[in-house]
Amino acid sequence: MSRTTPALVKLLLFAAVTLLATALLAQTLGAFPPDGVTYRARFTDVTGLLPGDDVRIAGVRVGRVSDIAVVDDNVAEVAFTVDRDVPVATSVRVAVRYRNLVGQRYLALSEGPGDGRPLRADGLIPLTQTRPALDLTVLFNGFRPLFTALNPDDVNKLAYEIIQVLQGEGGTVAGLLRRTASLTNTLADRDAVIGRVVTNLNAVLSTLADHDRELDQSVSQLQQFVSGLTADRAAIGEALVNLADLTDTTAGLLRQTRPPLAADVRALDDLAGTLDRNSAVIDATLGRLPQRYEALTRVASYGSWFNFYLCDFDGRVAVAGHAPLTTPGVSATAARCATGGSQ
Structure with a gap:
């Protein structure tokens, strides 16, 4: 029992606060009629006025509209409640006014000329003392x-x-x-x-009018160009398709040649390094090439063949375990060999 008592007390307090807040909210929204005196007023037009709208004096809310009904076939009778501590005289003036531009209305009470006698409860305020809302x-x-x-x-x-x-x-x-x-x-x-702006526009239009022939020609040429494109749309479409095929083929070729090309680039790198390391030998060889080419040109000067002349001959034969054997030299006595031309 000792454990459930605090929880029960909290539950009761929560329920009481909730009921009180609900009652206050209902009172604010007009669910319950306020404690006050009810009066009636007749209008020629109360369009937009609804039950629950405010009743105000000098802008201060003192009550609410409780009911709206049609009487005498063409007159609206509005019942409203005013707080008991707010006196309402028989000379009161009632007007329907706009609360905002959305269209909400309220009843405005004001004091009119008269003796100021209190209006009895459920008293009727005639049409002569009421005024409808403005016709916006x-x-x-x-x-x-x-x-x-x-x-x-x-x-x-x-x-x-x-x-x-x-x-x-x-x-x-x-x-x-x-x-x-x-x-x-x-x-x-x-x-x-x-x-x-209109003046400037007139100047622009005048300029266009002065060049209307050129503008007309440009439009005509543009029309011809578009017409030509329209006539060749099939060929253009086929060209685009073929271009797409060419692009795919080129991409496939590059995919196939990329590995060998990469290997060739690496081999070229190795070749460049080798040439750089042997640059002295290459320079010497290139320096001797002109003389070699000159002698070779003389040898091939008789036709599309090479002429060779044997001017001197000797030999040496090496035998294992013996001294090398030397053959006697042979020398030619021809004039060509005497001049030292070709060998």
Whole structure:
């Protein structure tokens, strides 16, 4: 029992707080009618006014609209509740006003001329002491030319100021006119800019008009070019296909030749190193080549063959275990051998 008691106490406290918060929320949203005095007022038009909307005096909420019904076939009767500590006189004036530009309404109570006698509970306020909401459609249609030239923020601000002035909630007609004049001057400045743009556009169009023949020729040539492309679209398509095939073939060839090419590049690197290491021998050999080529040219000067003349001959034969045997030398007495030309 000792373990469950704290949990039970916490549960009861949570339930009580939840019920209290729910009741306050329901009261705020208008689920429960406030504790006050109910009155009735008749209007020629209450479009947009809904049960639960505010009832205000000098902008302070003092009650809520509880019911709306049609009486006498064409008159709307609105029942509303006002806090008990707020006195309501028989000379009260009731008006439907806009709460915001979204379209929400509320009832505004104000004191009118009269003896100020208290209005009894469930008392009826006649049509002569009520006023419907402004007809925003008619109102804003008159400002449509101005609204169409403004950005949305300026439209919203000006529209709300118009509603406040006409409902008597703030500002004056003079202030509204000053605001409208400022916006009109802004539009006039923009009109000057637009005029300059139109002037510049006229200059551009005049230039185009002066070169209309060249422009026409360019358009005609472009049309011919496009027509030619259209006529050759099949050949162009085939060329693109063949180009794709060529690209694939080239890629395949490169894939096949890449390993041998890499081996050749490595072999060339080795060859370059060998040549560099034997550069002295190569230079000497290249230096003797002109003389060798000159002698070779003389040998081949008689035709497409080489002539060789044996001018001197001797020999030496090596025998194992004996001294080498030397053959007697033979020398030719021809004139060519005497001059030392070819051997």
